[in-house]
Amino acid sequence: MARFRSRTAGAVVALAALPLVVAPPAAAAPTPDYTITVDPARTGPAIGDEMYGVFFEDINYAADGGLYAELIRNRSFEFQAADNRSYTGLTGWTATGTATTVDDAERLNERNRTYLRLTGPGSITNAGFNSGVAVKEGELYDFSVWARSDSAAALTISLATAGGAALATPLKINIKDNTWSRYAGTLRATSTSDAGRLSMSANGAGAHRLDMVSLFPRATYKGHGLRKDLAEKVAALRPGFVRFPGGCLVNTGSHYAYDAASGFPRARSYQWKDTVGPVETRATNANFWGYNQSYGLGYYEYFQFSEDIGAAPLPVVPALVTGCGQNRATDDPALLQRHIQDTLDLIEFANGPVSSTWGKLRQQMGHPKPFGLTMVAVGNEENLPDEYFANFGKFRDAIKAKYPAITVISNSGPDDMGVTFDNLWAKNKAAGTEMVDEHYYNSPNWFLQNNDRYDSYDRSGPKVFLGEYASQDAKFFNSLAEAAYMTGLERNADVVKMASYAPLFANIDNVQWRPDLIWLDNDESWGSTSYQVQKLFMNNVGDRVVPSTVTGGRVVQPKPITGRVGLSTWRTAARYDDLKVTTPDGTVLLEDTFDDGNADGWTPLENRGAWAVADGAYAQTDVTAENTMVAAATGITATEYDITVKATKTAGDEGFLIPFGIKDSGSWYWWNLGGWNNTQGAIEKATGSSAAKEQLLTRPDTVNTGQTYDLRIEVRGTKVTLIRDGEVWGSFDDNQVTEPFAQVVTRDTKAGEIIVKVVNASPEPALTKVDLGRLKVASTGRITVLTGDPGEQNTRSAEPILPVTSTVKGLGSTFSREFPGSSVTFLRLKIR
Template sequence: MLKALHPKFFRFPGGCFVEGQNSPDNAFRWERTIGPIEQRPGHWNVNWGYRTTDGIGFDEYLQLAEDLGAKPLYVVNVGIWHGGFTPVDSIQPWIDETLNALEYANGDATTKYGALRAKNGHPAPYNIEYIEIGNENNQDDPTQQSDNYYKRFKLFRDAILAKYPNMHIIGNVMAWGTDDPKWKSAESVELLDEHYYRNPSWFARNFNKYSNYPRGTHGIYVGEYAVTQGFGINGSLNAALGEAVFMMGMENNSDVVKMASYAPIFANLNDLRWRPDMIQFNHKQAFGTPSYYVQKLMADNIGTRILKVNQHNPYAATIEQNTIAPQKSSIGFATWAAQSSFELKEINGKPVNITFTPKKGQWQQTDNIYTQNSNEEECQNIGNITVGNNATIKMRARKNSGAEGFVLVFNYVDENNYCWLNLGGWGNTQHGIEQIINGDKMQIAAKNGKIETGRWYDITLQQNGDSLKAWLDNELLFETKLIPNTTQGLFTTATLDETTGKVIVKIANTSSEATTCSINLNGYNVHTANATRLTAPKATDENSIEHPTRVYPVTETLSPVNDKLELHVPAYSLNIVTLNR
C-alpha cells in the first residue's frame, strides 16, 4: 500500500522518536541499529510507550526508501531530547554522529563507515540528499525541546555542507502554538519544516495559506500534517477532504511548498498509540483511510504547470454560516487526572444556586463547593440549569492534587457536544479552549501556563454567540471564536501535463449539497475525459478492517463537447478530472 503511493521521498526515523525522552540514550542512535539484528541492543521507546528492537534500523530505513524508489530524508538529533539537552558548546559528538551516519549512507567502500555498509550487504551508496536538522526543536519556549536552536542549526549545517556541499538542508520552525511559524534568524536555510495537526475546517480555510507567502528566501516543507481533531474513529471522509483542499493549495503554490508528507503512516490495530494513521493493519489485513486515498489520488495526478482557475462558487449566496454555539445549553465542572474543588459564583452578574449531576468521578458537595476526589480522566459534573449563548460565568477553582488543573464546562448539550476551558491541562503545561462536536474534540485556542496546587483561582468566561473571552484571575487568557468542524464550499485547481497535453482539474466539494460543474477550457479542445471520485453518503463515513472500501475512489468516463465538460459534483467529494486532447 505504501509503494502504491509512489512516494518521491521518505522521512525517517521520525518524529519524536528521533529525540527520545529522559536521557540521550533513549534517542535514536543510528550506530546501535545496524548490523546483525540479534546483536542490536534495542531501546525503550519512551515517547510512544513500547520497547523497540530496532530491527528496523538505519540501514533498513535506507533500504526501504531505495525499494520504494524514494529519496531518503534523514532527521538528525541536535543534542536535544524530551526533558533535557546537551549544552550547545558540547554538541560536537552529536555532529560527529551525524557525519558518520552520512558516511555510512553516502561514502564509498574505502571509507570506514562505507566499508561497514558494504559489509552489511549494500556495497553501493544509498545517497542521502536531504537532511533535517532536528525535529520540532525551534519553539519560542526554550524549555520545549528548543535550547539554542539557531546556534545548533549553524554548527550542524556548516559541518555537513563542508563535507557534502550539495546536501539539501531543512530547518525547524515552531511546530505548535501558531499557524504562522517564522524563521527568526539571519542564518541561511533552504527549506523549513512546518507541522500542522488540526481539524478539517482549519485545513480547508487554509487553501490560500501560501498564496501570499514571501518568495525568494527559502522554501517550505510541510513535513507533518493530518486532521487529528474531528476525524471520527479511524479517519473520516470529512477529514480527508479537508486535507485534500490544503494539498490543492500547496500544489497551487509549489514554487514555495517544495515538499509535503502526511504523518503518521502506519498503525497496528492491536496496539494503537496515535489516531488517525493512513494505513492501519492487524496480523493478516490492512486498510487505507480516506486520507490514504486522497494521498494516492493527489500523487497520481500531478501536472507540470499550474493553470489559472476562475471559479464561481455556487454556495456563496445560499450557504450561511450558522452560529455554532447552541442557543440553550448547560455548564459544569470537570477534571482530568487531578482532584480539584469548584464554586460557581454568578451568571450574568447574579448569584445562582443550582444542583449538579455527576457524569463521572467521585464528587462531593460541602455548602456551595464541589470537590472531585478521583484521578480518573474526564470527570464531569453538569449543572441542572439552562444558559444562553450570551452569558458571563464567574467561578473559582482550586487544584488539590494530581497531574493537571481544572476545567470549566460550557455549551453543554449532551456528552458528545460541549466546550470546555481547560486550565493547567496537557500535564499542567498549557491552558486551552476545546470544542467537542459529535464526539470529536478540537482545540481552538492554547497558551502556555500551569496551575499551582492548593491555591484558589478566579475564572471568568464571557460568551457572545461564537465569541469567547476567558480570564484567569485578572489575566485575559483568550479572546477567540468557536469554529465549525467543516468549511463548506467548492475548491478547484488545475494543472497541465506538458509532456502529454493532459489537463488535470481537481474539485473538492466540502458542502452537504451536490452541484453541477461546467468546465470551460477556452478553446482547448478535448477528445476524451474521465473523472475519479472519492465520496460517500455521509461526511463522517470511514473505512475499517471490516469495511475497508466504504470510502473508495471510483472512475467513470465522461463526454466532453469541444472545450466544455458538464460534470456532476456530489456532496462530500474529491473529484479528479483528466481531459485529453
C-alpha cells in the same frame, strides 16, 4: 403577403395558407452552483517530485509485528521490566522444563545481552504478534537461531496451531559445541493459519543457550525483509520521500537512562548507530510509545526501502531538546557535540565512498552504491524554541560546513499557530533556514476553513515541509476535508514543497494514536478512506499548477457560541467554586456555590473521574483520569454572557479545563490552562467528537498547585476574551466560514494532460461550470471519483470508499459537470 420558393418543387406557396407553429422557448440552462475559471495564459508554480511523501514512525506497533516482517516477538529475550512494567525476558514465550533468561558474561554480545538458558530437556514456544504467527500454505519460512550447548543437543523446530495441529514439517538442528553460532533452516507451511506457534524443543541433558530466534517469510518486499502487502501499499502511493524514524520517538528521552543492574542504556532516543550492522548486534530499545523496538528495521533498511519505492530518504535526528508534551534541553556540550558528529557520520553512511569509515559499513551491509541523501531534519515539535533553535544552529553550521548541498530542515513546534509557532518562524526567517517543518492535527472544519492558509506566506522566506497532518477521525468526511486542504497545498506549491499524512501504520490490536493511513493485523491490511484520498492525489500530482479561480458557493457562516457550561480535568485533581454565568447587564443565568453540599445540577458527559462536593466546592480527585467533563444542566442561549469560577489545582500533572458552548459530548470549547504536562495553555474546540479538537489559541502556561485562580470567560457572539486573576490571558474570534468546495488544476506535461481536481465536501451535489479559457482539450477524458456516505470508514471487513474510474464525454474548453455530494473527483483531460 410574404412568399417563399420551395427548394424541392420550385412552387410559390402563400405563408398565410400554412398553419402557424410557434416554437417553445428554449429551456434556460440551470444556474451553476460554482464556476471554475482556468487561466492557461498565466504560469503557476512548479510542483516537485517530492510534493507528497510518507512519514513512518514506530507508533501503533508499526515496525515489529508490522512493516518489519519478523514473525517472532521478543526474539532476543531483551524485554525487561525496566522498559515496561508488564515485561519479562520471556514476554511472548511459554516454556516447559527449566527455562530462564540470563544476562551474564556468556551473553551473545554487549548490545544483545539477555539470552535464554534451557536446562535439560524442555521447550519454548512463541505466539508471535497479535493472534499468532501467520503462515500461508506452500510458502517458505526461514528460521534461524544463535545457540550454544555444554553437551550434545538437538533442536526440533516446529510450527503448529495453539491446539497442536501441525502447520509445517518439523526442522532438526544439531548444536555442535559451546560457542555461539548461528543455525538456520527452512520450514514450508503445509496449511494456512493466522494463529500459529513456533516451538523449539531440546533433547540434551545439559544447559542450552539460545538467542536471536527468528522466523521470516521468504517472500518479503523485493527480498529486503519488509512485509510484502504493507510495503506494496506504501509503494502504490508513489511517494516522493520517506520521513523516518519519527516523530516523538526521535526527540524524547534524548538523555541516556541506564539499567541499574547492568549500567546499559535502555530508554533512550532513536540513535541511528544503534540500528545498523549485523542484526544480532543491534540493541532493543524501549520507545516513547510504551513498547520495545528491536531495531531489525533500522537506518539501513529505511534507506533501502526508500530506494526500492523510488522515494527520497528524509531522516530526522534528535536535537536534544524534548517535545511532545515535555520540556527539557541538554546542558551537556559533549553530548550535544556527539549527536552532531553522529549526524555527520549518518550523511557519510548514506553518501560516503566505500573507502570512508561509514561508507565501508554500508558496503559491508550490501550496498556499495551511495543512497543519495539530500536532506536531514533536526528535531521534532520542540516546546522550548530558544533552546531548540540554538541547538539547530549548531547542527546546521556543522552539516553545511562539511556537506553544503544537504538541505537542513528546522521546525515550528507542535502547533499550527501560537507563541511558540510564531517565535520559531521568526527565528527561521531571520536565520535564512531553507525549510521549516510544520505539524498539526485538527478537526475537519479547520481544514475546510483554512484552505488559504499558505496563500499569504512569504514567497521569499523558508519553504514549508508539512511533515505531519491529519483530520482527527477516520471517517470519510475527515478525508474529504483533507482532500479539500490538499488543493490549497498544491495551489501554493511554490511555498509548500513537501507534505506527508501521519501516522502511516496502525496495528489494529495495538493503537497509540489515530487516525492512521494503513491498518493491519498479522496477516491482513487495508487502507483507510484517507489512504484512498492520498493515493488519488499522489498518483495524479502533475508538474505545474495551472492558475484557476472558483466563484459561487455554499459557505457555512459562523454562529454565536452558546450551550452549556462545564468543568473538567486531565490527569489532575482540582476544586471549583463559585461558578456564575451572567449577561453584561448583570442578569444571572446560572449560579452554583456548591454550599448546599450537592451537585444536582451537574451531569457527567464522559463518565470519568471522581467528582464530589466537599467543603463547599466541586472537586475531581482522580489524578489519572483524562477528560473528566461534567456539564451544568442549564443551557446558555444568550449570545453575550460572562462565566466566572474559582479554580484550585490540588494534585496531578496538568491544570484546569473550563468547557463552554457545550452542545454534546463531542461538540464544545474549553479553556485549557496548564495543559501538555503543565507547559502550555490553549483554547480548544471539539467538533463532532472529543478526539477531533482544533486549537484556536495557544501560549506557554503553568498552573501552581494549591493556588486559587479567578477565571473569567467573556463571550460576545463569536468573540471570546479570557481573563485570569484580572489580567487578559488571551482572546479569539471563531468567525471563520466553512467552504465545502475546493479545486485546483495542474498540468502533467509528460502525459500531455491537465488534471482538474474538485472536492465537494457538502452532502449536496454541486453543478459546476468549468471554463478552461483558450485551452483546447479532447472531448473525451478519464474521470476518477471517490464518493460515499461521509460517516463511512474502511475496515478490515469492508472498504466502502474506493475509487471508481471511467470515461467521460462531452468535454471541451467549456463544460458543465455535476460533482456528487461528499466526493473527490479527478478529471484528466488530454490537451489538443
